[in-house]
Amino acid sequence: MIHRVLAADLPRHVGEHxxxxxxxxxxxxxxxxxxxxxxxxxxxxxxxAAPGELPPVxxxxxxEVRGRxxxxxxxxxxxxxxxxxxxxxxxxLRPPPFDLYRPTIPASLPxxxxxxxxxxxxxxxxxxxxxxxxxxxxFRESLDTQGFTEVHTPKIVATATESGANVFEIDxxxxxAYLAQSPQFxxxxxxxxxxxxxxxxxxxxxxxxxxxxxxxxxxxxxxELGFVGxxxxxxxxxxxxxxxxxxxxxxxxxxxxxxxxxxLPRVPDRIPAIEFTEAQELLARHTGEDPRGEPDLAPAHExxxxxxxxxxxxxxxxxxTGYPMAKRPFYTHPDPARPEYSRSFDLVFRGLELVTGGxxxxxxxxxxxALEARGERPADYQGYLAAFAHGMPPHGGFALGLERWTARLxxxxxxxxxxxxxxxxxxxxx
Amino acid sequence: MIHRVLAADLPRHVGEHxxxxxxxxxxxxxxxxxxxxxxxxxxxxxxxAAPGELPPVxxxxxxEVRGRxxxxxxxxxxxxxxxxxxxxxxxxLRPPPFDLYRPTIPASLPxxxxxxxxxxxxxxxxxxxxxxxxxxxxFRESLDTQGFTEVHTPKIVATATESGANVFEIDxxxxxAYLAQSPQFxxxxxxxxxxxxxxxxxxxxxxxxxxxxxxxxxxxxxxELGFVGxxxxxxxxxxxxxxxxxxxxxxxxxxxxxxxxxxLPRVPDRIPAIEFTEAQELLARHTGEDPRGEPDLAPAHExxxxxxxxxxxxxxxxxxTGYPMAKRPFYTHPDPARPEYSRSFDLVFRGLELVTGGxxxxxxxxxxxALEARGERPADYQGYLAAFAHGMPPHGGFALGLERWTARLxxxxxxxxxxxxxxxxxxxxx
Numbered sequence: 028m029i030h031r032v033l034a035a036d037l038p039r040h041v042g043e044h045x046x047x048x049x050x051x052x053x054x055x056x057x058x059x060x061x062x063x064x065x066x067x068x069x070x071x072x073x074x075x076a077a078p079g080e081l082p083p084v085x086x087x088x089x090x091e092v093r094g095r096x097x098x099x100x101x102x103x104x105x106x107x108x109x110x111x112x113x114x115x116x117x118x119x120l121r122p123p124p125f126d127l128y129r130p131t132i133p134a135s136l137p138x139x140x141x142x143x144x145x146x147x148x149x150x151x152x153x154x155x156x157x158x159x160x161x162x163x164x165x166f167r168e169s170l171d172t173q174g175f176t177e178v179h180t181p182k183i184v185a186t187a188t189e190s191g192a193n194v195f196e197i198d199x200x201x202x203x204a205y206l207a208q209s210p211q212f213x214x215x216x217x218x219x220x221x222x223x224x225x226x227x228x229x230x231x232x233x234x235x236x237x238x239x240x241x242x243x244x245x246x247x248x249x250x251e252l253g254f255v256g257x258x259x260x261x262x263x264x265x266x267x268x269x270x271x272x273x274x275x276x277x278x279x280x281x282x283x284x285x286x287x288x289x290x291l292p293r294v295p296d297r298i299p300a301i302e303f304t305e306a307q308e309l310l311a312r313h314t315g316e317d318p319r320g321e322p323d324l325a326p327a328h329e330x331x332x333x334x335x336x337x338x339x340x341x342x343x344x345x346x347x348t349g350y351p352m353a354k355r356p357f358y359t360h361p362d363p364a365r366p367e368y369s370r371s372f373d374l375v376f377r378g379l380e381l382v383t384g385g386x387x388x389x390x391x392x393x394x395x396x397a398l399e400a401r402g403e404r405p406a407d408y409q410g411y412l413a414a415f416a417h418g419m420p421p422h423g424g425f426a427l428g429l430e431r432w433t434a435r436l437x438x439x440x441x442x443x444x445x446x447x448x449x450x451x452x453x454x455x456x457x
Numbered sequence: 458m459i460h461r462v463l464a465a466d467l468p469r470h471v472g473e474h475x476x477x478x479x480x481x482x483x484x485x486x487x488x489x490x491x492x493x494x495x496x497x498x499x500x501x502x503x504x505x506a507a508p509g510e511l512p513p514v515x516x517x518x519x520x521e522v523r524g525r526x527x528x529x530x531x532x533x534x535x536x537x538x539x540x541x542x543x544x545x546x547x548x549x550l551r552p553p554p555f556d557l558y559r560p561t562i563p564a565s566l567p568x569x570x571x572x573x574x575x576x577x578x579x580x581x582x583x584x585x586x587x588x589x590x591x592x593x594x595x596f597r598e599s600l601d602t603q604g605f606t607e608v609h610t611p612k613i614v615a616t617a618t619e620s621g622a623n624v625f626e627i628d629x630x631x632x633x634a635y636l637a638q639s640p641q642f643x644x645x646x647x648x649x650x651x652x653x654x655x656x657x658x659x660x661x662x663x664x665x666x667x668x669x670x671x672x673x674x675x676x677x678x679x680x681e682l683g684f685v686g687x688x689x690x691x692x693x694x695x696x697x698x699x700x701x702x703x704x705x706x707x708x709x710x711x712x713x714x715x716x717x718x719x720x721l722p723r724v725p726d727r728i729p730a731i732e733f734t735e736a737q738e739l740l741a742r743h744t745g746e747d748p749r750g751e752p753d754l755a756p757a758h759e760x761x762x763x764x765x766x767x768x769x770x771x772x773x774x775x776x777x778t779g780y781p782m783a784k785r786p787f788y789t790h791p792d793p794a795r796p797e798y799s800r801s802f803d804l805v806f807r808g809l810e811l812v813t814g815g816x817x818x819x820x821x822x823x824x825x826x827a828l829e830a831r832g833e834r835p836a837d838y839q840g841y842l843a844a845f846a847h848g849m850p851p852h853g854g855f856a857l858g859l860e861r862w863t864a865r866l867x868x869x870x871x872x873x874x875x876x877x878x879x880x881x882x883x884x885x886x887x
Contacts, residue, residue: 031684048684050848068604068652087848120821120846144646144844153650160607167594174498177590179676179859181878182612182659183625183636185886195613197627197636199673200663204885206613206627213878216574216887220583222498228658229612233630243629246609254461254478391550410887414574416550418480418517429609448611448643455634456615457646457840 035069053128074111089117154283165275175223180213206231214251216414243450251424258370261423300346330378360386384425465499483558504541519547584713595705605653610643636661644681646844673880681854688800691853730776760808790816814855
């Protein structure tokens with residue numbers, strides 16, 4: 028390993044002769060001076076020389092730069108390398124399709140995504156990945172401290188169980204199989220083993236619509252826990268996880284947050300919650316529309332409710348609870364007091380549904396009944412139902428889409444900007 | 458959430474009246490006394506009553522048990538619940554297909570796997586999952602402290618790049634696509650972005666052979682780092698990660714290690730390393746076979762070398778370095794001093810190849826040459842090669858199979874025992 032000093036550490040080496048390694052982020056030749064801005068994993072650093080003293084290295088060349096660390100209040104970080112000796116390590120074959128040193132990439136989203144391997148080098152795109160990584164670390168730490176076990180479950184499944192639609196088919200040694208749309212059934216079965224489990228992994232939806240918030244593959248942060256009273260115990264665990272995510276982003280990705288000018292949300296000790304039917308009443312009273320009787324909330328209604336929660340409860344998060352059973356999956360636990368409504372919830376964050384969760388059925392007989400009521404054959408769910416044949420506690424869980432979360436934090440209208448290499452109806456590469 | 462005391466915490470509540478919740482792990486009725494062993498996520502606890510005082514709850518019933526915590530040196534953990542009141546929460550539909558309270562499950566591996574949702578409740582199978590979870594946490598912490606960024610990359614890819622063979626085909630909105638056999642190309646491209654990345658995620662191999670060490674899906678612990686001198690810098694990062702994994706298992710999964718009677722390996726400060734050609738000389742000198750001229754090591758040879766490393770170097774880990782280029786993938790960096798050999802390595806652990814890694818090519822021209830030498834068309838690798846067109850530092854990485862690691866620690870001959878829900882040629886459920 029070469030003994031280099033990282034850009035962020037330069038201020039601690041003023042007066043020393045050091046080796047910096049990274050990419051030529053920008054080369055600027057003025058009349059009397061040439062600036063070379065070097066980018067490494069910690070940030071940017073500037074080398075300065077008289078014109079003609081530096082080799083003509085174009086942007087994105089990988090270089091090693093030896094020089095003296097000199098204080099200069101005008102330079103980024105208050106220091107710069109003087110008397111630099113630049114050795115190219117790997118030269119680019121061609122210039123990037125856009126200038127990476129501009130404040131934002133001067134290209135359309137499709138062009139950026141087509142050139143992801145090089146576009147992601149732009150500090151603003153990199154920043155989103157840093158926020159995603161810190162968020163996941165916070166999610167895990169929150170659940171680890173609450174007695175959860177991390178698991179890894181199959182992504183290839185025998186039956187298209189979750190909903191039947193929008194599933195990718197795969198040739199599994201000559202047999203048809205499917206990509207898992209969620210770890211739902213596995214995480215439930217594993218409540219019978221570990222009581223509390225979580226998984227961070229890819230899920231797959233053959234989403235036939237080209238929208239700003241859907242991906243064919245996304246990273247799902249899934250949790251499931253047993254011995255709950257009802258869905259509110261699940262909501263409490265989710266609140267704790269969100270608080271851990273925000274804390275970790277603040278601690279580990281402060282530079283990224285600063286670069287993006289992102290404002291981190293406050294996670295209230297109690298996230299406000301509103302019943303689905305109350306939410307509809309509110310909407311009917313204040314929006315001039317009357318959604319009462321509808322089985323779900325429209326995206327525009329979620330946005331209105333998010334504004335309302337911010338106004339009335341000073342919260343960027345809002346739980347909507349008690350959705351009608353009709354629009355929730357068969358494993359949803361009904362509200363015993365109002366059986367056509369469920370012990371489920373959605374979490375709306377900054378106007379968008381971020382998390383779905385709730386209490387699940389836990390008795391074998393209830394599953395058989397629920398499946399039959401939906402015209403499904405319990406025999407088709409044999410592997411799934413096996414867990415419930417052997418004693419399962421009341422349980423529930425939730426799933427949070429990492430890319431949506433990151434996009435909300437970064438203020439992106441399109442979730443693709445917060446995804447390293449998005450997959451959708453039209454995009455399968457790079 | 459019910460206010461329960463966990464089994465492992467009972468000794469701190471002697472004399473108190475508490476609520477325990479979990480599964481009936483075992484029910485034993487003797488002449489003058491009935492024992493109910495309750496299992497929760499932290500372990501086992503015993504309730505004791507006179508015959509006839511307890512409801513006839515069969516094994517695996519989910520129960521709440523209220524009673525007084527009483528010291529009893531003979532009981533597990535030194536305490537038991539006396540005067541218990543047992544309330545069944547969820548009754549099993551049928552008994553498990555095997556007794557979960559036996560020291561080992563009295564069934565064949567296929568039967569165990571067929572009934573995974575209930576079989577995994579056995580403390581010995583659960584223990585493997587606890588070891589796997591702790592290992593992954595240690596892997597991440599080691600790399601987090603070394604400046605790595607965690608990433609999540611696509612599992613659906615446009616071309617079967619890694620090797621062409623053994624790839625699962627998928628119907629992607631009417632087009633053919635493939636399940637990623639590794640995150641290799643993505644993690645390399647991301648070295649250009651973050652310098653150091655890791656990913657813990659599923660990889661897919663349509664492995665047509667039914668062996669004890671291959672799975673159609675496994676969890677790959679992947680890392681890749683830039684600005685390396687050669688493969689030995691990668692080996693140093695791997696050594697650090699292994700040490701972190703063992704430390705975390707010792708700290709977080711001590712009970713599981715104890716239950717399995719597993720012996721954790723010592724990770725030497727320097728893992729012994731032997732050159733591939735030297736290894737062949739050794740084998741020729743001592744085994745009565747002469748593998749010289751072969752392009753790879755046979756599994757039996759790996760086992761012999763592992764024994765040798767243990768004998769001579771007192772190490773359960775052995776690096777074999779400098780494999781012939783002929784058997785390594787096209788992106789492998791040759792040894793400049795001996796171009797028919799590579800800057801690659803395998804790590805053998807307890808007789809089995811656990812990790813493969815090495816330095817990769819980093820210049821665009823070298824990739825074009827390497828692909829053409831293998832009869833491949835560089836145009837087919839355009840997306841991959843794009844990253845190298847824009848300046849990439851010398852880099853390398855490795856991939857470690859989580860299930861193999863866990864199986865080695867637990868002493869399992871078959872990797873399926875260390876996998877929650879294995880997928881193979883014949884198995885697609887549960």
